[in-house]
Amino acid sequence: MQTATTVSDLRRHVDAWRAAGERIGFVPTMGFLHAGHVSLMQRARQECDVVVASIFVNPTQFGPNEDFDRYPRDDAGDRATCEAAGVDVLFIPTASAMYPDSPSVFVIVEGISDILEGAVRPGHYRGVATVVTKLFHLVKPHKAFFGQKDYQQCSVIKRMVKGLDMDVDVVVLPTVRERDGLAMSSRNSYLSTDERHTAAAIYRALSAAEQLAKTGTRQPEALKNKIQAVVREEKGIEIDYLEIADPESLAPLASAQDGMVLLIAVRIGRTRLIDNLVIQR
Ligand code: AMP
Numbered sequence: 001m002q003t004a005t006t007v008s009d010l011r012r013h014v015d016a017w018r019a020a021g022e023r024i025g026f027v028p029t030m031g032f033l034h035a036g037h038v039s040l041m042q043r044a045r046q047e048c049d050v051v052v053a054s055i056f057v058n059p060t061q062f063g064p065n066e067d068f069d070r071y072p073r074d075d076a077g078d079r080a081t082c083e084a085a086g087v088d089v090l091f092i093p094t095a096s097a098m099y100p101d102s103p104s105v106f107v108i109v110e111g112i113s114d115i116l117e118g119a120v121r122p123g124h125y126r127g128v129a130t131v132v133t134k135l136f137h138l139v140k141p142h143k144a145f146f147g148q149k150d151y152q153q154c155s156v157i158k159r160m161v162k163g164l165d166m167d168v169d170v171v172v173l174p175t176v177r178e179r180d181g182l183a184m185s186s187r188n189s190y191l192s193t194d195e196r197h198t199a200a201a202i203y204r205a206l207s208a209a210e211q212l213a214k215t216g217t218r219q220p221e222a223l224k225n226k227i228q229a230v231v232r233e234e235k236g237i238e239i240d241y242l243e244i245a246d247p248e249s250l251a252p253l254a255s256a257q258d259g260m261v262l263l264i265a266v267r268i269g270r271t272r273l274i275d276n277l278v279i280q281r
Helices: 009-017 033-049 075-084 124-140 147-164 186-190 193-214 220-232
Strands: 002-004 026-030 052-056 089-091 143-147 169-173 238-247 261-268 271-278
Touching: 002 009, 002 026, 002 261, 009 026, 009 052, 009 089, 026 033, 026 124, 033 075, 033 143, 033 169, 052 075, 052 124, 075 089, 089 186, 089 193, 124 147, 143 147, 147 169, 147 261, 147 271, 186 271, 193 220, 193 261, 193 271, 220 261
Parallel strands: 002 089, 026 052, 026 143, 052 089, 143 169
Antiparallel strands: 238 261, 261 271
16 A cells, blocks of 8 residues: 655556556545445445545534544554555645645535534535545546445535536445444544443434334434434433434425435534434335
8 A cells, every 4th residue: 555645646646547547446534444434445445446545634624613633543553444445545645735725715515514514513514525626636536435424424525526517426335333333433432431332322212213114103203202212311412403304405304205314413521423314115
């Protein structure tokens, strides 16, 4: 595996691959890698000739009071993980390599960026869309791999790719979970032992709603009540938002619909966690 830290390092690889007709797969991440990230890298390895992963904790997607400064990092461990997953080039730019000038050009995906996560984290999806656009321009991937764990992020990126005619296939892969169902996340490392135990309630609640839907109770209000009831059984966890939404527009649903998605964000102590579940027919 090779490491590129500057834009020109990366471009050298990309230009050679493109000239040779190689199909480029790309997995953008913020590092502190876990099995969820690895699942994306392994799929890229299967579907593409060459694989680029990036690790960049992108300042423009963090609000002033968020966790940018304390976001977990493990460069040595991440390198080993990427190498083992079959990554060809790991791109780890500095903030000044990505943003040599103070950022003044942004990509905004309207309609979907200011609801749910976007309402709680103003400017977050502007930062995400901007950095993913920049990374797509640098890596020139044929396919880019994202996790359903960040459902709204996937929606923003798919809409951005379509709206700006970007020539890249967006592949969304299932959420990888811990044994008790907690969605793997770099931010899980913030949790104390007690909080980690509490966090299992998120998936327990989503699964309880899924079970209810399977037995025929599919009204959004009933499913939300179920989720709230299960979460309330645990102490030290607060629901930030809970919505049952259209899978494409993410507009809240008043009545049941095929493929509706349950989206939840919670706070446990100082940590914010998100998760989601698609309710199939
Ligand atoms: P992050 O490093 O958190 O920005 O995530 C990088 C990519 O990995 C994004 O596409 C995430 O959706 C994806 N990802 C994060 N957690 C998981 C997970 N538990 N399962 C699958 N994909 C994930």
